[in-house]
Structure formats: C-alpha cells, structure tokens
Amino acid sequence: MRDHGSVRRVAELGAAIAALPALKSLDLSHNHLTELPAELADCPRLKELNLRGNRLKDKRLEKMVNGCQAKSILEYLRAGGRGKGKAESGREESRKKKREKRQKKDGGDGERDELEDVSRLLVKVLHVSESPAPLTVRVGAGVKDVRPFIVCCALRGVTLGPGNALKRFLAAQTKLHEDICEKRTAATIATHDLHCSYSNVCSSCPGQITPLGRKEIKAKDLVRQLQLEAEEQRKQKKRQNISGLHRYLQLLDGKDNYPCLVDAEGVVISFPPITNSEKTKIKKSTRDLFLEVTSDASLQICKDVMDALILKIAELNRFTLENREDDSGSDNESDALCGPVNLNPGQNVQQTSSPLVVEQVRVVDTDGNLKVLYPSKTDLATVSSLLTVMR
Template identity: 60%
Template sequence: DKWCPAVSMDDLENWPEIERAAKEKRRELVFQGPTFDERIAANGGLASAIYSLTLLNYLEVSQCPSLTEIHEGIQRLTTLQSLILCRNRLVSVPNVVGKLKSLKVLDLSANNLTALPEGVTQLKELTTLNVSCNSLEVLPEGLSKCTKLSVINVSKNRLTGFPSDFYSEKLDLLSTLIAYDNSIEQLSGDVHKLAALKVLDLSNNKLKEIPSDLSDCSKLKEINFKGNKLNDKRLEKMVNGCQTKSILDYLRGKGKGRQGEEGADAEGGRKADKGKKQQRKKKEKVADDQDEEEELNKMVARVLHVSDSPTALSVTVGAEVKDVRPYLVCCVVRGMNLQPGNALKRFLMAQTKLHDDLCGKRTIATIATHDVQLIKAPLTYDVKLPTQLKVVSLGRKEMTAVELIKQLQLEADELRKQKKRQNVTGLHKYLQLLQGKAMYPCIVDAEGHVISFPPITNSEKTKIKKTTKELFLEVTSAASLQTCKDVMDALIVKMAELNKFTSEHREEAGSDGEGEGPQDPAASSEPSSELIVQQIRTVDQDGNLKVVYPSKTDLCSDIGNLTVIW
C-alpha cells in the first residue's frame, strides 16, 4: 500500500540486522552511528523492510545525519513502546506517529524539527517526550490528552510559551518539565494544576515574573530559573543561588501579601505606606547587593594558564581515534574539598546526574575523573584492538575490553530480567556505542596502563578518594568538540556549587563511613570554595595544538553563579 513500500531483496541483503530481527522475532533494534548513516545515505532513507518488524518494542535510529525524514510506514509498528530518533537531521515527523498506541517513550532530540505533528497528542500511553535541541517555536495544542506524561524535555528550542491547555489537571503525573534555553516569556499561574511536578527547569528564558501560585506545587524539589531577568531583584538573587526552598517560601509570602492587598479597601492607607515601602525597598536592595557580592565571591574559578605552569599535563591524540571517538577535552582542578562528610558522595552523584541528563545516559558524552597524583604523565589518547586493551575497571580485576563488555552486557541483561523490562537499559545503550568498531578508544599513561576506556569505564588505579587534592577531568564524545566543552563547563560549575555547599555546611570528615585514613589537617582550616582550573593542551602526534581547555570562549561569565578569573 501507499504507506508501506514493498520489501526488496536488496533491503534484506544490505540490512542483515533487519533480516536477523525478523527471523529471531526480536523486540529491539538499534541503528547508530556512521556505519548505518552510510547505508541510510545510499538508500535514501531507512530500509522499507524495517516497517515489517511488527513485533518491535524498541526502535532506535540515532547519530545518522543522513536521516531527514521518517516514512509513514512507521505506523505499522503498533507494538512499539520506545521510539528513539535522536541526533539525526529530521526536518519532519509524519502525523501517523499518533497511531503508535503503545508508545511510552518518544525521543526526537537533536534534530532539525520546526514543528511537531498533532498526532503526538494521540499517544495516550506516552510517559516521556524529549524534543530538546530542535527549532520548535510552538508545541501542539492538546498535549494534555497525553495524560500519562511524566517527563517532558523541550530545552534548547525557540519556544515563547506553552499551549493554552498545557496547565491542566489532566497532566497529574507530570513530574519533570525541562524547558531551559528557550524564549519563554510567561509562566502561567495555572502551573499549580500540575500537582505532581517535582523538577522544573526554565533557566535562560525571558521570564519577568514567577507566579506565586508555583508555591502550591507541593511536590517541587528542584527548580531552576537562572538566566531570567526578573523584575523582583531579591527573587532573582535567590534564583541565581538555586535555593529552591527559599524561593518557594518567598513566593508563598508574596501570594499572601497580594491577597491582603486585594482585600483591603483603604486606598488612602496604601498611599500613605508607599513612601515607607520605597525607603524599605532601597535599604533592602543595598543589603541584597552586598549579599549578592559576597555570594558571588564564594563561587570563584581561577584559570591557570599553560604558560604559567611548565609542568602542566598534556595529552597526545593519536590519528586513528578520529574514526572511533574523536573529541576530547581535559583540565586539572585543584581546591575541590572532598574530605568532609558526604562531599565525595555528593560529587559522584552530581557526575551521575550529568551523565543521565546532559550526556544522554553517556550516549552523547562521557565524563571521567582521576586523581592527578596517581597519573604517570605524559598521557596519550589512542586506540587499541579490543583483545589487546586491558583495563582494571572500577571495582573489578584486570580484563580485556572484550571480556569487560561481555560481562557488563550479561549484568545489564540480568538487571533487565529482574526488573521485567523489555526495553534497552541505560547500560545497554552506551555499550552499543562501540558495536562494530574494530578499534576501541583509551587514554594510556607513560607506563602503558589504560587509565580510561570511554565511554565504558575509567581505571581503578587512578580512582579519586576523599584525600584527592587534584582532579584530572576528561570529557570525550563522538558528537562534537563543543559538546565536550559544554559538558566540561557544566561539570566545573557543579563542582563550584558543591564546594560552596561544603564550605558553608561544616561536616566532620568520614561521617558517611567511607573515610580514607586520618583527616587531612588542612581540611580543618578555614574552608575556601575557590577552584583552580589548570589549562590542558591536547596535541596531535606532531605536537600541533588541537585544543586547549579552558579557553577564553569557555566558562563564560554568564554560566550559573560562577565568577571566572583569567
């Protein structure tokens, strides 16, 4: 028929994965990266045979820039529960996607979409919608029909607002709304109708006001309004400090104050108080400005230039990594206090959150951290045969990359069975990044030891501990160099925030039961949250500079609440 082209023998010959999936009645199929992109380019799109796999629960086609459209034959895959079409160049999605009545997860992030089809609003089982990193200017009316939605990510688009029916009691399961880096001008007071909302990120938009009704969202745990120029400067200061509880308390107080004013019938009394209020506001502004200056001084990153440190680390990049995982940025950070209480645990949890969110569960980029004192310089970023790449993975004995991936795959399969899942787990997803690669990327020290095997693991030999004073940070990606820089920026900002928290909340070392020997005497001195970020150069095998991080264009002053001193 017109929406399902006939399956040709060429399809089956050129796409053996489809033939195998049909024979074995597989429920999952993943096409990812350059190998499949070449086939899509040669074929003029996805093979039509894929639409005959009506048993599929999970379909992923990602990192294929040649994929610009999806055929209407997609509607035949009525058992699909997860459709992942991220990091391609889709310019449109057919309206028949609304016929995928079993669909729970739809990921269209990092494409070239300017609009979503209305069919999306017919997905009654949808729980997760990710359309971040596109060029959307509006969302379709009727999203409230998707009553099972729990997570919506519309960040990095061109949205100026939400649909009129969006703030609805029907979306009583919506717990996470991520909409940073848009042009949203107003947050409706009806936001309180989203009763299950726990996480709200509207940073870097064009909001002037935050409605007091937001304080009625009783389950809110994390809010982010940074980067909005609010009319209420006191509230703006709280926003820049990410003080969720303080913000909600303040909004709650404003709501009560407004109700009192609305109920008052003495207009003359209000005028009489106006002068006093203005004087009080001036005093509060002066105090707030002083407080804000002190707050900013607590979050400082000082960049140490390569030229100022002759012994600074450098990383030599081999020529062959360009075909596997070409992008890498590194730096060294000093001044991160991991000694007190749960400081180390908080840092590791923050890294995990960055992996899950910004790094797309490690499929977009991967972070690794090392103790500088345990690194034998110089370092080389190169490739090895899977059978020859040996690494002491975190918490494991030494094994080859082949053995490690096989073991991780078995563990991921077992986890999926225990949780009775049919979908690919997060662990499965990043394991598949190396599928079909003849060589694997790794960072090797001067003694030939592999200290990092991205995106899989880093080494037990250089693992950070509470006593770590200097951290070597690396971010690798197959996507772009800017992706690596963005992730590293976010990591350093988060480290500054954690260090500020640690310095303000005195904890005894080892309170989490994970102490590493006696407490460092220096830890008991006056705490400081200033970070020193040492630039690191990556160079090619001839010594030519590839990238230095941070450069003047990195860690811009408008990132978070961080002051960068060059």
C-alpha cells in the first residue's frame, strides 16, 4: 500500500495473514513496517512480494527485501530468521503441520499451482552437435595471467520489447553484479546481442574499443580517461565514493595487460570488468543473446554466476510474457540501471509454450583443446529447483 495524500501507511502486519491461502501477490512497499511475521511464509500461493522501502529491525531481512526473490524471503521467515533458537524451531514445525493440513483441505491446489509455475519456466539445451553453426571461444595464452576463466553460451528466444522489459533485464544484471559477483570482484557478466555468428577469440592487450555510450578509444587510454573522471568526481563531491564504471578501475590495478573478447571480425566486444562494446549493445529488438562470464578466481564461480543469470533471464522472460505492457520506449539503455524494479503483476495473458534455448559454447585453447563446454550435463544444477532443463 502506498501513501497517496491522506492514505495511512501500514505499520504492522499481523499473524492473521496466514488466513489468506489464496494470496498470490502482496505489495506493501514504502510503508512503516518494522517486522514481518513468520506466518507470512504460511501463504502457500504467495509468489510476488514487494516490501521495499520499509525500515525493518532485522537488517539482513531488510537487505533481502530490497534485492531477493520472494521465495528467498519466505524461506528466511520460515526458518525463523537470524538469532532464533529451539523455541522458534518448534513453532516452525507447528506452522509446517498447519500448512500441510490447509493444503490437504484445499485439495492440493497450492502445490499444483507451484508445479504449473515451475513447468512454465523452461529452457532447452541445444548441443554443439545439433547446432548448424556452433560457437567457439578461443583463449589466447596471454590471458592466463590477467583473467584465466571464462564460460559462455548463447540464449535464444528472449523478449525485451514490451514496456519496461529491457530496463528490468539491465537492472537484474546490475543486481547480479552487486550480489553473486561481489561487485565484479568474483566475476563479471557481459551480455551481447547475438546478431551474427561469432567465432570468438579471447585475448589480452585489446586495441581499439567502442565502449557503451562512448567513442572509439584504445583500452589503455580508456582506463586513463576513467581514472581522470574518477578523480574529478572525488573533487566535485568532496568524498572518496565514485560511481559508474569508475568503481571497477581498482580491479585492473597492477595489470600490464587487459583481458578482452574479440569477435570474428577482430572487433573488441567486451573489456571485463569495465564495459561492453556499442557493437553488441542489447536493444528492445534483441531476441538472441551471447552471454559471457569471466573471473580471475575460479571456473566454478563462472558456472555458478551463469546458472543464476540464465535463471533470472528465464524469470524475467516469463514475467514479460504473462503481463500486458505496451510495446513502447526507446533502446537508449546503455548500461544496467540501479535501484529497485517494480515487478507487480498485471493482467495475465496466455503464456507461450516455447522454452528459451540455451546453446552450448565451447571454450578451447590456442591448440584447439577443450577447456570447458557450457552448459554440460552437470551445469544448471544450482537452479534446478526453479528451472526445468530439457537436454
């Protein structure tokens, strides 16, 4: 509930919320809530939850409501939150029995709804052997000392045209960079418009690059330019905090060479952890994506981040297809947007039965030896509870 003129804001949410078994969406953003009842987790059909803008006493929970999915928030409440002991565990067991009894009384409709929701969240893996033009990333020897780990795949069939779909997509990427990528220190995501078949080459020491929203420039000159801009920001704001791309310059400190991804035409399309290229900028008309995750920490981090990225895109794609939005707006979204995104559901339309297609991409060394193939049979396991993978 929002404050419009004389409308009072909600200051308390009682345990009676559990008496609403048909509740599917709840928006109590920007109210005066300080606590959330554990009984909120007893609403079996609750899928959409917006509690941003409330000053909760549990600071961990406050962070979660500003960035996590409803399922994570409800699981946290169901577990009793932080600092709860055996008494809370007993209460949770009691609530669990009540939920089971209520679900039996409702004929299991809640469980069926959940299964139906998951069944719609589908991705199909297109194997290298099935692709008419398989994609390959060749890792140059010089990249080993600057950013040795990379995982890539193609994702076909996304819908970014209607309403704010593109903004939601970019905002989700920013959120992943802040959370699972640990502000790009653990890994960096790059998403590209797959408007042509890449025969990608990963190498170091990029030459010219056309960064998002900027003119063509040499990589080293771009770094120097960003350093000067960061210094100017500090002087103007009279503080150490800097924003935008400037926040990631420290990740290149001490590097003589820089990592990059080059397409078949020799054009730099990615300069992690700083920026992508204008050539492969995501637009509302984009239907097929080339996804890239790089890291200097480990290959498994790259895979975990890619799993999370595919799940998030699948969720956003389903939301876009299920909600009516005007096919309007511009493509001028040059970088991921910050801040919360309102995902309140609108009026549902018939969901398309076509799943997103995840096309395997091989990463090889300069001699053609396979380094990694994604997704393999064991990949996407971290999100298997929310994603149905057709292999």
